[in-house]
Amino acid sequence: MSRPDSHSAAPPRRAFFTQAGAGVALLALAPGVRLVELALARSDDEPVTSANRWGLLIDTDKCQSGCTECVSACNEEHGIVGHGRPETDAQWIRKVDLKDDQTGHELSIPVLCQHCEEPPCVDVCPTGASFRRNDGIVLVDKHICIGCRYCMMACPFQARSFIHEDLSGQLTHAPRGKGVVESCTLCVHRIDKGEQPACVEACHKEGHHALVFGDLKDSDSELATLNSTVATRELRPELALKTSVRYTSF
Amino acid sequence: MNSIRFHPSRSSAAFWSACGIAAVFLLIGLAAAHHMETAGHWVTGMTNRVVWGMPHVFAVFLIVSASGALNVASLASVFGRSDYKPLSRLSGLLAIGLLVGGLSVLVLDLGRPDRLIVAMTHYNFRSIFAWNIFLYTGFLGIVAVYLWMMFEPRMNRFVGGVGGVAFVWRLILTTGTGSIFGFLVARDTFYSALLAPLFIAMSLAFGTAMTLLLGELVLRLKGETMSEDLVRKLARLLGYFVLSVAFFVMVSHLTNLYAASRQNVSLFLLLSGGLYTFLFWIGQIVLGTLVPAVLLLGRRLNSSGPILLSAGLVVMGGLVQLYVLIIGGQAFQMSIVSGFSESRALFDGVVASYRSSLPEWGLGIGGFALAVLIFLVGTRVLPFLPAQSPSQ
Amino acid sequence: MRNCRKRAGDILHASALFVLLGLGVIPSPHADVVTPQVPAARGEQCVEPVEIMRRDHFEFITHQRDLTVHQGIRTPRYSLAGCINCHATKTAAGEYLPVNAQGEFCETCHTYAAVKIDCFSCHATVPTSKISQSP
Numbered sequence: 001m002s003r004p005d006s007h008s009a010a011p012p013r014r015a016f017f018t019q020a021g022a023g024v025a026l027l028a029l030a031p032g033v034r035l036v037e038l039a040l041a042r043s044d045d046e047p048v049t050s051a052n053r054w055g056l057l058i059d060t061d062k063c064q065s066g067c068t069e070c071v072s073a074c075n076e077e078h079g080i081v082g083h084g085r086p087e088t089d090a091q092w093i094r095k096v097d098l099k100d101d102q103t104g105h106e107l108s109i110p111v112l113c114q115h116c117e118e119p120p121c122v123d124v125c126p127t128g129a130s131f132r133r134n135d136g137i138v139l140v141d142k143h144i145c146i147g148c149r150y151c152m153m154a155c156p157f158q159a160r161s162f163i164h165e166d167l168s169g170q171l172t173h174a175p176r177g178k179g180v181v182e183s184c185t186l187c188v189h190r191i192d193k194g195e196q197p198a199c200v201e202a203c204h205k206e207g208h209h210a211l212v213f214g215d216l217k218d219s220d221s222e223l224a225t226l227n228s229t230v231a232t233r234e235l236r237p238e239l240a241l242k243t244s245v246r247y248t249s250f
Numbered sequence: 251m252n253s254i255r256f257h258p259s260r261s262s263a264a265f266w267s268a269c270g271i272a273a274v275f276l277l278i279g280l281a282a283a284h285h286m287e288t289a290g291h292w293v294t295g296m297t298n299r300v301v302w303g304m305p306h307v308f309a310v311f312l313i314v315s316a317s318g319a320l321n322v323a324s325l326a327s328v329f330g331r332s333d334y335k336p337l338s339r340l341s342g343l344l345a346i347g348l349l350v351g352g353l354s355v356l357v358l359d360l361g362r363p364d365r366l367i368v369a370m371t372h373y374n375f376r377s378i379f380a381w382n383i384f385l386y387t388g389f390l391g392i393v394a395v396y397l398w399m400m401f402e403p404r405m406n407r408f409v410g411g412v413g414g415v416a417f418v419w420r421l422i423l424t425t426g427t428g429s430i431f432g433f434l435v436a437r438d439t440f441y442s443a444l445l446a447p448l449f450i451a452m453s454l455a456f457g458t459a460m461t462l463l464l465g466e467l468v469l470r471l472k473g474e475t476m477s478e479d480l481v482r483k484l485a486r487l488l489g490y491f492v493l494s495v496a497f498f499v500m501v502s503h504l505t506n507l508y509a510a511s512r513q514n515v516s517l518f519l520l521l522s523g524g525l526y527t528f529l530f531w532i533g534q535i536v537l538g539t540l541v542p543a544v545l546l547l548g549r550r551l552n553s554s555g556p557i558l559l560s561a562g563l564v565v566m567g568g569l570v571q572l573y574v575l576i577i578g579g580q581a582f583q584m585s586i587v588s589g590f591s592e593s594r595a596l597f598d599g600v601v602a603s604y605r606s607s608l609p610e611w612g613l614g615i616g617g618f619a620l621a622v623l624i625f626l627v628g629t630r631v632l633p634f635l636p637a638q639s640p641s642q
Numbered sequence: 643m644r645n646c647r648k649r650a651g652d653i654l655h656a657s658a659l660f661v662l663l664g665l666g667v668i669p670s671p672h673a674d675v676v677t678p679q680v681p682a683a684r685g686e687q688c689v690e691p692v693e694i695m696r697r698d699h700f701e702f703i704t705h706q707r708d709l710t711v712h713q714g715i716r717t718p719r720y721s722l723a724g725c726i727n728c729h730a731t732k733t734a735a736g737e738y739l740p741v742n743a744q745g746e747f748c749e750t751c752h753t754y755a756a757v758k759i760d761c762f763s764c765h766a767t768v769p770t771s772k773i774s775q776s777p
Contacts, residue, residue: 047713087297087603096598098590111586111598120435126383128374133714141711142764146369147361149301150379156436157586158597162301162361164292170766172723177764178290179361192714235586239435 042192053136054186055216055244056200057226058110062210062249065108068095070211073202077187078174083165090161090176092184093199098250107250110199110211113138113159113184114235117242121151121160130181136216136244137186145180152181156236159183186244216244254336256633257472259626265471272623279616282609283358291361294610299602300580305359307572308614310427311456312352312621313386314449315568317424318457320345320393320416322484323400327413336636337480340465342397343628346390348460351621353386355613378429385423392416401632424453431579438515439579444505448498452568455491458484459564464622466558468629474638475554485557489546492564495571496539511588518582519574523601526578529570538567577604678754681747685728689719696751703761722765730768740767 042048074080074093082089093112099105115138121130122138129145132138140151140160152160160183167177173189176182187197195201200211214223226232232246259265286294296303322341326334357363373380396412399405428449434440462484466476506516519530542560581602586592592599629635688695690702706720718724729747730738741748742762752759 042714044716044718047709047715083292085292087299088292090298091597094597096586096592098587098592100590102589109587122374123376124379124433125374126377126379127369127372129372131712133712135714139711143707143711144365144368144372145362146365148379149361150377150430152298152301153580154434154436156584158299158584161298162291165290166763170764170770172726172766172770175764175766179287180764181361188714192716236436236588238588 048134048192050134050136051217053216053244054191055115055136055214055223055246056186056197057212057214057223057232058245058247059210059212060107060109060247060249062208063108063110064208064210065095065097065106067108067206067208069202069206069208070110070199071095073198074184077171077198078176079169079171080176085164088162088164090163090182092159092161092182105250109247109250111157111159111235112199112245113155113186114157114241114243114245115184115186116244118240120154120156120239120241124150124154126150133188135191137188137191138183139185139188140180140182142175142177142180142182147179147181149181155183156239156241255637256339257635257637258631258633259468259629259635260472261630262471262473265626265630268467268471269623269626272619272626275619276616276623278612279355279358279614279619282612282616283363286359286609286613287363293607295605295607296610297602297604299597300577300604302576302580303604304573304606304610305355305613305617306576307569308617309352309355309359310572310576311569312348312355312617313427314424314453315456315460316345316348316352317389317420317427318453318455319348319461320420321454321457322461323396324413324417324420327396327409328417333483334480336477337461337465339397339400339634340468340629340636341461342393342400343634344461344464344625345393345457347621347624347628348457349386349389350624351617351619354620355617358613378426378433382423382426382430385419385426389416389419389423392419420453421450424450431575437579437584438506438512439582442502444498444502448495448502451491451494451498452571455488455495455564456568458488458491459561459568462488462558462561463565464625466554468626469635471626472635474635477636477638478554481554481557485546485560488561488564489543492539492543492546496535496543499534499571515582518601519578523578523582526574526581530574530578533570534567534574537563538570542567580604678750679745680750681729681731681745683728683747688728689724722761723769726766727769738768742767 071091071093078092080090080092093110095108096111097106097108115132115136117132117136119130119132119138122132125131125145126148127144127146129141129143130138130151131141147162149162152158152162160181162181163176163178165178170176187195187199190197196213197211200213203209203211212223212226214221216224216227218224219228226248227246230248232248233250234241234243234246294303320341322334323338323345325331326338357366360366369383373383375381392412392415396409396416399409399412425446428445428447431440432442432445462476462481466481469476503516503520506512519526521527523530542563545556545560581604583592583599583601586598690698702720703722703725706715706717707722709715710721726741730741731746732738739746740762742752742759743749748759748762
């Protein structure tokens, strides 16, 4: 790929082709995403606004116990490898098997960062490294994270991981390193290009279609339509976190 | 006031040996911290489920005792109890030493301690942690001024005023420290308004115990002892403080047990928590509360032996209490979906396992050693120690 | 009297010392100064002139990282991934060498200036296959 001068010459054109190309690919994988949404996707030099709020809907009926495709896809996307130490290895998404104490009904759900509107992790971070982007994605600014792990204490979903060892071979779009805390970014690097999170793509590819991604503020989107027509809930609703990730069918 | 004479520690073999021992443990602590930072935290017992471990138990103990250690000076300056005046200078120095020791453990345990300057320049004021950074550093400054008011005869008349400021600051600081845990909405084992007053009661108990132990140590190294009258008075106070801690613990468990949604938390700690249950009953209640209370508040208080033993038991009981609180509180499984049992080994639905590691103990004890070293060396440099009065 | 003479002598000695030291400290234009051997980058030119980059590259990177992380601005000009795209050298076999490895671009100047690099505990040191225009 040739370098600097070509970039300043024609970024909008290149961006358009990338997005269009991605759009064609996505049509095959994710019927819920429309080309119109992609054409309206933000360009590289525009700051993120609160006009969008990205969210997920997880259908627990369609989520299969024993399937961990979303987990594998996330690990592969971000270069997360195990070190043979499950208690300290990072995990951004995990499958949890549930059983109703009273009725015995069993189900399986993926648990990940819920990207709350009132995130406890953002409240407790002493340096402000844990923050919520304008479009609702809760992130860790790893440049100013001091590794105190207070956010890990505060997260109601135990969604955050601390990196306990030196890492190497990181992927360009997923910088991660020892001594800082991280969690699911809702694949912000993909969203900013108009693509879907890796877990959502993998679930579609596997044929389960349990994960739906979209813009909660776009009432025409599949996500918003589903949310308004089907009974959905957030995890730990008594905490009133107003999460971006919602679950249905339980 | 004018009749009390103060002296520095004497430069004796015993004194420098004590400093040497503290220095050795400090070096071990620094080596442990270095190992943790270069290899990464996987060499410790702390995990993604139990994120704060032994270092934090020691650090919180030291910080809480620092606040309480200043109480002796407050009794003299703020509450007019001039019988405590001989110990007020020592009390201030001890408070500074304990706080610095505790903070150093916290800083060295950070994932990125090299980013301390980031922590001092970027603040999120919704975080009680960020407020605590100001409260802790401010405390050091205020106690330094307080000591100056005590040392400089021309400033003695300001001791009451600065002492009052220090007293209020202490209460806010200890409330802030308790609220680090008390504001955690996500965890039933922590979220409670009771943690603030509990921590204040703990600070009084642990601080008084440390004052008894370290005050007696530094005076014995000089060939003297603490005045019997003061020891008896502090012993009595310590007994009441220990009972007040037990009160808050009891009330919090009773309140939990009353609610169907929260009783499992207290049942875990009180009955089914294995190591945590054992530590709670034997370490915290029997050895850390009941035995000291009986020894300290019982009738025959004429020898310092049982009193110092009780102080030692209170310190041990305090560390155990913080272990049960901080680590037990994290080990107990969080319920992410109420009404459902979760099963996924290690992360959900099970009590997390935690085994403390050598680097963590090294770091924690190193912080203790730093506090002792600052205290001892400080008494050598300036006249902190009360002279033995002839009537003893 | 004797004190005045002694003091004058002291001043003279000090001045002589300062002059000599000054002459030694200020390098002459023809002195031999060791410079780092920086490997050449691919591509025609950097995004900014070399003199500006040498002095201020960290300003660009630091400013850009805040824009990217907090506002999602992913313009390629000052992106770290963009730097690595050009400045990572390749072996004869076509493999990229990490930019912070011995003798490679970032490491040579940073070792010369004795400034620790913090970036690569987290950031990729070579262009990776999943790269796009955005970092």
